[in-house]
Amino acid sequence: xxxxxxxxxxxxxxxxxxxxxxxxxxxxxxxxxxxxxxxxxxxxxxxxxxxxxxxxxxxxxxxxxxxxxxxxxxxxxxxxxxxxxxxxxxxxxxxxxxxxxxxxxxxxxxxxxxxxxxxxxxxxxxxxxxxxxxxxxxxxxxxxxxxxxxxxxxxxxxxxxxxxxxxxxxxxxxxxxxxxxxxxxxxxxxxxxxxxxxxxxxxxxxxxxxxxxxxxxxxxxxxxxxxxxxxxxxxxxxxxxxxxxxxxxxxxxxxxxxxxxxxxxxxxxxxxxxxxxxxxxxxxxxxxxxxxxxxxxxxxxxxxxxxxxxxxxxxxxxxxxxxxxxxxxxxxxxxxxxxxxxxxxxxxxxxxxxxxxxxxxxxxxxxxxxxxxxxxxxxxxxxxxxxxxxxxxxxxxxxxxxxxxxxxxxxxxxxxxxxxxxxxxxxxxxxxxxxxxxxxxxxxxxxxxxxxxxxxxxxxxxxxxxxxxxxxxxxxxxxxxxxxxxxxxxxxxxxxxxxxxxxxxxxxxxxxxxxxxxxxxxxxxxxxxxxxxxxxxxxxxxxxxxxxxxxxxxxxxxxxxxxxxxxxxxxxxxxxxxxxxxxxxxxxxxxxxxxxxxxxxxxxxxxxxxxxxxxxxxxxxxxxxxxxxxxxxxxxxxxxxxxxxxxxxxxxxxxxxxxxxxxxxxxxxxxxxxxxxxxxxxxxxxxxxxxxxxxxxxxxxxxxxxxxxxxxxxxxxxxxxxxxxxxxxxxxxxxxxxxxxxxxxxxxxxxxxxxxxxxxxxxxxxxxxxxxxxxxxxxxxxxxxxxxxxxxxxxxxxxxxxxxxxxxxxxxxxxxx
Amino acid sequence: xxxxxxxxxxxxxxxxxxxxxxxxxxxxxxxxxxxxxxxxxxxxxxxxxxxxxxxxxx
Numbered sequence: 108x109x110x111x112x113x114x115x116x117x118x119x120x121x122x123x124x125x126x127x128x129x130x131x132x133x134x135x136x137x138x139x140x141x142x143x144x145x146x147x148x149x150x151x152x153x154x155x156x157x158x159x160x161x162x163x164x165x166x167x168x169x170x171x172x173x174x175x176x177x178x179x180x181x182x183x184x185x186x187x188x189x190x191x192x193x194x195x196x197x198x199x200x201x202x203x204x205x206x207x208x209x210x211x212x213x214x215x216x217x218x219x220x221x222x223x224x225x226x227x228x229x230x231x232x233x234x235x236x237x238x239x240x241x242x243x244x245x246x247x248x249x250x251x252x253x254x255x256x257x258x259x260x261x262x263x264x265x266x267x268x269x270x271x272x273x274x275x276x277x278x279x280x281x282x283x284x285x286x287x288x289x290x291x292x293x294x295x296x297x298x299x300x301x302x303x304x305x306x307x308x309x310x311x312x313x314x315x316x317x318x319x320x321x322x323x324x325x326x327x328x329x330x331x332x333x334x335x336x337x338x339x340x341x342x343x344x345x346x347x348x349x350x351x352x353x354x355x356x357x358x359x360x361x362x363x364x365x366x367x368x369x370x371x372x373x374x375x376x377x378x379x380x381x382x383x384x385x386x387x388x389x390x391x392x393x394x395x396x397x398x399x400x401x402x403x404x405x406x407x408x409x410x411x412x413x414x415x416x417x418x419x420x421x422x423x424x425x426x427x428x429x430x431x432x433x434x435x436x437x438x439x440x441x442x443x444x445x446x447x448x449x450x451x452x453x454x455x456x457x458x459x460x461x462x463x464x465x466x467x468x469x470x471x472x473x474x475x476x477x478x479x480x481x482x483x484x485x486x487x488x489x490x491x492x493x494x495x496x497x498x499x500x501x502x503x504x505x506x507x508x509x510x511x512x513x514x515x516x517x518x519x520x521x522x523x524x525x526x527x528x529x530x531x532x533x534x535x536x537x538x539x540x541x542x543x544x545x546x547x548x549x550x551x552x553x554x555x556x557x558x559x560x561x562x563x564x565x566x567x568x569x570x571x572x573x574x575x576x577x578x579x580x581x582x583x584x585x586x587x588x589x590x591x592x593x594x595x596x597x598x599x600x601x602x603x604x605x606x607x608x609x610x611x612x613x614x615x616x617x618x619x620x621x622x623x624x625x626x627x628x629x630x631x632x633x634x635x636x637x638x639x640x641x642x643x644x645x646x647x648x649x650x651x652x653x654x655x656x657x658x659x660x661x662x663x664x665x666x667x668x669x670x671x672x673x674x675x676x677x678x679x680x681x682x683x684x685x686x687x688x689x690x691x692x693x694x695x696x697x698x699x700x701x702x703x704x705x706x707x708x709x710x711x712x713x714x715x716x717x718x719x720x721x722x723x724x725x726x727x728x729x730x731x732x733x734x735x736x737x738x739x740x741x742x743x744x745x746x747x748x749x750x751x752x753x754x755x756x757x758x759x760x761x762x763x764x765x766x767x768x769x770x771x772x773x774x775x776x777x778x779x780x781x782x783x784x785x786x787x788x789x790x791x792x793x794x795x796x797x798x799x800x801x802x803x804x805x806x807x808x809x810x811x812x813x814x815x816x817x818x819x820x821x822x823x824x825x826x827x828x829x830x831x832x833x834x835x836x837x838x839x840x841x842x843x844x845x846x847x848x849x850x851x852x853x854x855x856x857x858x859x860x861x862x863x864x865x866x867x868x869x870x871x872x873x874x875x876x877x878x879x880x881x882x883x884x885x886x887x888x889x890x891x892x893x894x895x896x897x898x899x900x901x902x903x904x905x906x907x908x909x910x911x912x913x914x915x916x917x918x919x920x921x922x923x924x
Numbered sequence: 925x926x927x928x929x930x931x932x933x934x935x936x937x938x939x940x941x942x943x944x945x946x947x948x949x950x951x952x953x954x955x956x957x958x959x960x961x962x963x964x965x966x967x968x969x970x971x972x973x974x975x976x977x978x979x980x981x982x
Contacts, residue, residue: 272958275966275969276969278966286970286974577974580945580973581970583946592932595932670928
């Protein structure tokens, strides 16, 4: 994983241009009111690392895409201008690297150095968008039904990939099982052909040898004492003798067997055919079920072909491959009834296919005999029928194939050629009319045919055994994979359950120190129950408050990430995730992050100022590792509070003739400063219950308060006889009064018609003096050494006016008379 | 490949290799297939098991 050192973001989402120094990968907070651009920073960092923006994907984001909606709204036609450059440290390999990703080419980031180890780290993180967590997302772990929670947790843990492997092993074992059944049917067919020829009831070596040796004896050939794998039944016959394998009696039996089978053809696998037709008719009567089934095979095929974010079925490009596959899997899951129908159709199809194999086994020798006896018409008919049955056999293995066979299955799937009995009878009569073969020729052709059929049987045995072994091995593999998967998941859920409980207890130790949770995995779902004040286990939403549920979501997320990455969990983006957690628990939450995740860099956003301050007081972040936005404009993007560069930014804007940009920046800076100083100095503007003070309300009261404080400091210094301090206080008060800007501010107080919005209409030369005046005015409120804003201490009945470095420390308490 | 997936794959292959009658080639080919991190295709697995190394018939 990574640690983020710095980010340069341009024209991404609500951001125009911003540089953030993450101070060598330490935990960092970004605060600001809603709409101030915090989430834009999270989006940009997530995009830089993964090429994705979670907020533009998932539920309720239909029609939103990174290429179209990733750039700043004014740059949608110029996505090339929108990019993120991140400097990161890669702890696993001890290297620093830079990744630059443009919205126009999200899949092709520039990475430096582009060494294989560095590229591998970025590839890994690009595959883990769950490093970014928003409040919208944490609820998906808690307030969802068990099946959905299981899906969400499976997604975050990448269990879908494990499921894919399991599914592929299952499909493979099913295919091998079907192939094994076909091979067994072929074996049965060749065995029957051999038995028929040898005229023995069972394929036992002694019976086979008795039949064969009887003929060998007639030919004065040595008897075969034992049947082994390389025994040749016609061994000793000349090559010329082996050319003729026509045996009259055997041929009569072959033709007779087919004729007999023909009599029973109409009933062959009839029950299975009827069942298939019933299922097909049910599908026809239920268009929704049919559509689900058709889609099912279509989606199954598509799922198999997924390679990347482009859908192989419709060419739609998804945010990433995972989302595309989740989408297809959800569609599959919805068609459970269709799956059952599909299973029965294929099972019955396989039964008919086995009968087809047996029938083909009977046809082959008769076709050969017909050919040898000059029955070209019958030979051709049988050949065509055989080809036809082979084609049917293939169609019986798919739902589409079965659908196409419906009429045939209704009318009788065998479809024997019409004149078959008559032709077979003709062939039989012709063979019977042939002069009887001499005893020697009969014995000779008997042995030749026996050897051919034994060879076919041995080959079928070999193939059948291989197929059975392959099917058995695949079955074992599938079962072992399922066992291992279950074992690992059980252990994972046990660890997650324990960590989740520990983390939640750490956050809520004051009121839920005995908290426990129970994760209950079962087929396709993951139940979650939590203890409520020792009254029992209940679903999280049953009794716990919204804030507690938020806390549970974050704790479960942290437990999952810990399990997913282990010690390599070094980075996470938490976007406003604990906004409902009350103040006391937030402090504990900070403690949790510090103690349980000391090596993880969290970038945390919050719209709550108090929460931002608590992170500092809890020691999770410092002034240097936190950033505050006070507002946002479409032209400027987020406006950073206490921006040391503000005067430079205004000067640059004026240099480019952009008075409106400079005016907006100055106004927003004053809005922040006025609010901040009103708080720090204890100014008393007219109270507003909604707290939405206008700049025109705050700034005059701040100015008045500062003048009063300076006057008070001067009086106090006078009472103590401290001339130097008196002079300092008086000088500051005089500077305030002399400031031109102070005159504008005082006008706001007496004349509300005078408004700073008019600045935007100023010319550059008109506005430059305004800027200079405010710079001079604001300098009166800060320390020239440490640049910090002055504040009163204590807040109630203040005794001093001071700065952060104490270079300014004006006593406000006069000497008691 | 996630840590969990890697763990499951390694344990699976070790246990499968210990199974009676399983050919070493089959295990090696499965390892290669599963190690590339891509979704395995059923037909690729079928081929591995149908390979002569996949059975014990000589």
